[in-house]
Amino acid sequence: EDQVTQSPEALRLQEGESSSLNCSYTVSGLRGLFWYRQDPGKGPEFLFTLYSAGEEKEKERLKATLTKKESFLHITAPKPEDSATYLCAVPSFRGGSNYKLTFGKGTLLTVNP
Amino acid sequence: DSGVTQTPKHLITATGQRVTLRCSPRSGDLSVYWYQQSLDQGLQFLIQYYNGEERAKGNILERFSAQQFPDLHSELNLSSLELGDSALYFCASSVDPGSSGDTQYFGPGTRLTVL
Numbered sequence: 371e372d373q374v375t376q377s378p379e380a381l382r383l384q385e386g387e388s389s390s391l392n393c394s395y396t397v398s399g400l401r402g403l404f405w406y407r408q409d410p411g412k413g414p415e416f417l418f419t420l421y422s423a424g425e426e427k428e429k430e431r432l433k434a435t436l437t438k439k440e441s442f443l444h445i446t447a448p449k450p451e452d453s454a455t456y457l458c459a460v461p462s463f464r465g466g467s468n469y470k471l472t473f474g475k476g477t478l479l480t481v482n483p
Numbered sequence: 484d485s486g487v488t489q490t491p492k493h494l495i496t497a498t499g500q501r502v503t504l505r506c507s508p509r510s511g512d513l514s515v516y517w518y519q520q521s522l523d524q525g526l527q528f529l530i531q532y533y534n535g536e537e538r539a540k541g542n543i544l545e546r547f548s549a550q551q552f553p554d555l556h557s558e559l560n561l562s563s564l565e566l567g568d569s570a571l572y573f574c575a576s577s578v579d580p581g582s583s584g585d586t587q588y589f590g591p592g593t594r595l596t597v598l
Contacts, residue, residue, distance in 0.1 A: 401583040413485065413573050413589035414526070423584065457526070461583070468580040469539035470516065470528035471587055 372397045372432045372462050376474035383481050393458030394440040403441050404471065405434050406457040414457055414462045447482045455479070486510065487590035489574050495596045501562040504593045508555055508576030514538070515557040516577070516587060517549055521570040532557055533580060564597045571595075 373396040383389055395403065402421050406414035418427045420436040427434050431452060433444040443456055455478045459471040486509035496502055501540060508515050517529040528541035532551035543549075546564075551557045571594050575587040 397522075403584070406589075411571075411592070411594065415485070416588060417587055419584065419586060434507045459526075461585075464539060466532075466581060467538070468583070468585050469531050470541055470591075471526075471575075472528070473526040475525040 372472040373380045373459055373473035374458055374460055374472055376456075376458055376477050378477060379475070380478040381480070383445075383448055383479070385449055385481055388444070388446045388448070389470055390445070391443040391456055391479070393443070393474055395458075395460050397460050397462075399463075400460065401463060401468075402461055403436055404459045404461070405441070405443055406459065408476070410455075417456075424430050428473060445479070448479075450481045450483050453479055453481045485590065487574060487576050487588055489572075489590040489593050491593060492591065493594050493596075495598065496564060497598055498564055498566060500597075501560065502564065502595065504559040504561070504572050504574075504588060504595075506557045506559070506576075508574075509555070509588055512576035512578050512588075513527070513555065514577045514580050514585075515551055515555070515591030516575040517543075517557070517559050518573045518575065518589075520568050520573060520592075529559070531580075536564045538580070560584050561595070566597050569595055584589040 405417040408414045418434040455476040457476045459473045461468040489506045514533045529543040531539040575589045
């Protein structure tokens with residue numbers, strides 16, 4: 371059974387204070403790792419897909435990286451509007467087809483002005 | 484806006500009742516997924532449909548059922564509702580589940596409250 375663990379559960383930062391969120395995973399053959407952002411009461415919003423160790427992707431103040439055992443979401447000089455829950459997920463495959471995402475429980479990020 | 488639509492946005496009902504949640508996938512997407520999100524369990528996969536056929540089931544209760552119609556919209560039916568069924572229900576869609584690059588895009592969700 372695929373497993374995804376995210377840490378910390380909650381993170382409070384001051385505006386401009388950079389930090390990183392962690393996602394560790396246990397899967398039988400990684401075929402991608404996804405990062406989503408979720409605002410309260412809203413649906414998860416796709417951010418990044420990473421496929422192989424060493425890969426990095428950036429979007430504004432966010433940079434996602436991947437190793438063989440974990441992924442990091444680095445937040446550089448965050449702003450209050452970056453406050454959200456960040457979710458990490460891995461796809462599960464059956465018969466060569468992706469049939470679900472297994473999600474971590476997320477990191478609730480709060481950025482204070 | 485992901486392009487996935489869900490109705491209704493909110494649903495309040497009583498125990499023992501039956502409700503139907505509706506989802507329209509993004510244009511061109513053939514696969515639809517349903518997830519349940521509760522505070523203690525996080526996002527949990529319920530069921531997947533591809534081009535009208537059920538492809539996979541997760542931890543979906545027997546009281547729950549779903550279908551995908553020829554126009555590709557999907558409905559999730561929840562019956563004999565219990566207090567514990569109160570949660571956010573999300574629909575997601577994707578183009579090609581056979582591709583490792585396939586991305587699931589989520590709708591805004593339906594918040595179900597069972598009183």
